[in-house]
Amino acid sequence: MATQASDIKNKLQEIYPEIAQYGVGLQIDYNSEKKAWEATFEKDGNTLSTHLEDTDVDNCLLGKKCYxxxxxxxxxxxxxCEGGEACKL
Incomplete structure (x- = not known):
């Protein structure tokens, strides 16, 4: 069975409770040009994207931290988030 973006997202949210704690949006997409998954964080118009290589994704889905x-x-x-108004709880 092929890996689904929703599976990766759900597992990352489980492993990293900080995502929900700070209300950080998380989008997971497959970048076919780079042949890697891309995770994009978003909070109040601020974004940051990072790539997840296959080994990272495999480890994440096994419940290990994704370095x-x-x-x-x-x-x-x-x-x-820390110290800023955008992520105050």
């Missing part, structure tokens, strides 16, 4: 995704998510939260 590159986690780094990018952390950077996005630091830049647009």
């Amino acid at each position: 590159n995704f986690g780094i990018q998510l952390g950077q996005f939260i630091r830049n647009y």
